[in-house]
Amino acid sequence: MADITYCWTNEGWLYVASIMDLYTRKIVGWKADSRMTKDLVIEALEQAYHREKPAKGVLHHSDRGSQYASKEYQEKLKQYKMIGSMSRKGCCYDNACIESFHSVIKRELIHLENFKTRLGQSDRYGST
Numbered sequence: 001m002a003d004i005t006y007c008w009t010n011e012g013w014l015y016v017a018s019i020m021d022l023y024t025r026k027i028v029g030w031k032a033d034s035r036m037t038k039d040l041v042i043e044a045l046e047q048a049y050h051r052e053k054p055a056k057g058v059l060h061h062s063d064r065g066s067q068y069a070s071k072e073y074q075e076k077l078k079q080y081k082m083i084g085s086m087s088r089k090g091c092c093y094d095n096a097c098i099e100s101f102h103s104v105i106k107r108e109l110i111h112l113e114n115f116k117t118r119l120g121q122s123d124r125y126g127s128t
Helices: 040-051 071-079 093-106
Strands: 002-009 014-020 024-033 059-062 083-086
Touching: 002 040, 002 059, 014 040, 014 093, 024 040, 040 059, 040 071, 059 093, 071 083
Parallel strands: 059 083
Antiparallel strands: 002 014, 014 024
């Protein structure tokens, strides 16, 4: 499963693309950047593929975001011999597992911090 989330920093938004192995619930690929582009999700996919070396025919599910629907992303899925799947229009429940993961990260980490930079420097513990 693949999705993008975001968090606010004093430098602006930080976007994080994550790919989860639904069987193990392990994050197998991720990428963070200041822009929410197709390159962001492609780099997360490449990382996941090279780390996990999935067998031919693995199902890859995402929402209908333009990044995932892009020609380049779809070509990368074909190159990796993955079967692309997308959520039904307007149905966030189809991607619930990764949405839930992002919700926990936000609730238990991101919303408890004031990040000064996109690199993760925070005001917590008196850091400057």
